[in-house]
Amino acid sequence: MGYTDSMMPKQFILRLRGLADGKFMANKNVKSQGSYTFKEILLTFKLSNAKIQDYIMRTSFTNESHKFNGIMVIVESEINNTRAILERTNKSVEKTETIDLSHQSAEQADYKTRGKVTTNDRLKGLL
Numbered sequence: 001m002g003y004t005d006s007m008m009p010k011q012f013i014l015r016l017r018g019l020a021d022g023k024f025m026a027n028k029n030v031k032s033q034g035s036y037t038f039k040e041i042l043l044t045f046k047l048s049n050a051k052i053q054d055y056i057m058r059t060s061f062t063n064e065s066h067k068f069n070g071i072m073v074i075v076e077s078e079i080n081n082t083r084a085i086l087e088r089t090n091k092s093v094e095k096t097e098t099i100d101l102s103h104q105s106a107e108q109a110d111y112k113t114r115g116k117v118t119t120n121d122r123l124k125g126l127l
């Protein structure tokens with residue numbers, strides 16, 4: 001959306017912090033319904049980038065708040081999928097770390113040519 005840290009509106013920041021707590025918007029009056037890490041939120045934005053760009057291109061917005069709320073709807077619908085992807089990735093990494101490879105051997109036979117290797121003199125210039 002082209003914002004830097006200093007120009008992002010307060011409403012956007014509260015929405016992002018609220019998403020981390022499982023709320024619509026960060027405040028103390030609403031009970032938390034979940035918890036997401038900022039890494040999960042960032043990865044959700046990255047994985048949903050194509051949907052977000054398509055939404056921005058095909059929708060006319062009344063203001064920036066309307067635009068950001070639409071983007072947040074996409075992110076909120078995809079964040080559980082991102083969490084599942086991260087959990088599967090972490091499980092597979094743990095599995096690969098716990099695999100015992102001590103019974104594997106890397107012994108192999110030495111390759112020896114049986115005869116003389118012939119080369120074509122016309123192809124020497126290509127190398």
